[in-house]
Amino acid sequence: MPLYNGGTVLLQRVARTIGKYRMLRQGDLVGVAVSGGADSVCLAAVLRALAPQLGIRLHILHLDHGLRGAESDGDAAFVTSLAEEWGLPCTIEHARLDPNHGNLEQEARRARQRFFAEAIRSAGLARVATGHTLSDQAETVLFRLVRGSGPGGLSGILPVTAEGVIRPLIEVDRVEVRQWLGSEGLWWREDSSNLDPRFRRNVLRQRILPDLEEHVRAGSGKALARLASLAASEEDYWRAVVAETFERSIVGENPLIFNTMALRQLHPALLRRVLRLGLERASGSLRRFTLEHVERLLRLALKSDGEGQAVLPGVTAQRSFEWLRLAPAVPDAAADWMVELPAPGRAPAGPILLEVLEEATVCPAPADGTDCLYNVGRDWLDYDRLSFPLILRNLHAGDTYQPVGRDRPVKLKHLMQSERVPSWNRANWPMIVSKGRIVWARRFGAAAWAAAGPGTRRVLRVGEVEGFRG
Structure with missing residues (x-):
């Protein structure tokens, strides 16, 4: 094999990638995630070489997942030694993951995300750089494609994330990484878990992608990575359009x-x-x-x-x-609730705060001699037909009553359907009960038998207190 002579070219390409995606600014303190493997060692060495040009400082980060015993300890020791040799500050953290967890890859990913977020906060890092390469990008796109991802998912690994993670090697493939390390005389450690077929990514890396390269089309990995770049560009265009349309389409948040x-x-x-x-x-x-x-x-x-x-x-x-x-995800069925109102006043009624107040004067005497009680509204009750304490409760299955203006009792379920009350609001629907009978229901008003009318001497007015959120 000819001696690799692309070292300077690789550095220039990584510098262009950093500039292209505006990953870093002069003066940034950058966390570099180093596992000890080839990709992360290459990342740290490349950023160290570029640091004077970019005007950045580096801080090495290593998370021991605690899954490979002595091998994991060796990785941590290797990274610590590397940081000391290069004169860089280093933070080593230990996570304890359950090796029998159903989705170990996901648990490890979450542990890394927590570690990076804490490092950004505690060490004052501007960004955290990870060693994801073009080869990782190809694997991610292929996996998402066969998993059934839509166009957005085909964007793959983003060069820069909202959480502050950057991928300076995202346009460099894994072969180039190893060639560059060899040319620089740098060592790395091999992670035995990269050969474990329990991890789906390893199957793609060791079997599927090599077969595509050999039997379908040479350069398949690079083609998948180009697809990710194209999809990311498309999604960047759609983002503003979708956000604006989304806001116009929702009525509740x-x-x-x-x-x-x-x-x-x-x-x-x-x-x-x-x-x-x-x-x-x-x-x-x-x-x-x-x-x-x-x-x-x-x-x-x-x-x-x-x-x-x-x-x-x-x-x-x-x-x-x-x-x-x-x-x-669907919560348990809404629990029934009940509140006693011992006298006129206010009380919480599920999603609302109700006030049931006695009105001393219903309305001025009308000039035409008619009884103004006919016009006071459907939320007025005849005090003397009720018995305190009133019971405030939610809807029960089979609840039936006859609102003012109806000629016969009707199920509340049917009233809600006719009034287009969304199904998710019904179970918690507030009502008032006296002597075991419904006297009032939200939106539908007083029951005919309990409503204020001719001959009413004392009136109770039911209303919702604005601004309350139960």
Whole structure:
């Protein structure tokens, strides 16, 4: 094999990548995540060589996951020695992960994210650089592609993240990394877990991608990485468009509620991205969602009838009439609640604060001699027909009453359907009971038997206190 002579070229390429993505600024203190493996050692050495040119300072970071016993201890010792040799400050932390955890890769990733966030906070780091390469990018895109990711997921590993992580080697492949280390006389440690077939990424790295390169098309890895770059550029364009459309499409934010009539006006490409953003807002991450999850949500949003539900990873989507609600995974059924109101006054009633107040004067005597009580509204009750304490409670199955203006009793469930009350609001619906009978229900007003009318001497007015959030 000819002697590798691309050392200076590699440094120049990494410097261009850093500038292209505006990864660093002069004066930055940069954390460098070093596992001891080839990619991370190359990253640290390259940044050390470029530090005078870039005007940055470095701080080595190493997280021991505690999964490989003496081998892990050796990695930590190697990184510590490397930092001492280069005269760089070094932080070593230890995580204790369960090797029998169902998704060990995910647990390790979360541990690293916590470690980086704490290092940024405690050491005053501007960024944390990781050794992800073009080869890692290709593996990520291929994995997401076969997993069923949408266009956004094909962006792969981002060069710069909102959390402050940067990937200066993202345009350098793994072969170049090892060639450069050899030319510089630098050593690294091999992680035995990289050969463990339990990890899906290792299967892609050791078997699938080499087969693609050999039997399908040479340069497949670079083609996948170019796809990631193209997808990232496309998503950068869509971001502002989607955010603006998203804000126009929602009618509530906690939890998220979409107006499906607005969603129906969108092109499917834009609609998928708006719903995808909704999933991200509702769950905090898109990591568990695939294109199939977005498609299920799209079908729920566009269905002709207004009822339905889809349980997605960590999120429950509910459709009711023209609204689509996204909320964290379905909680247990709402618990019944009951509050006694011993005398006129205020009391919490589930989502609202009710006030039931005695009115000394209903209204001035009308000039035409009619009884103004006919016009006081559906939230006025005849005090003398009620018995304190009043009971404030939520809707119960089968609840029936006859509101003012109705000629017969009706189930509250049917009233809510006719008034288009979303299904997720019904179980917690407030009402007032006296002597075992419903005397008032939110929005639907007084029961005919308890309403103020001719002959009423004392009146109770029911109202909601504005600004209360139960």
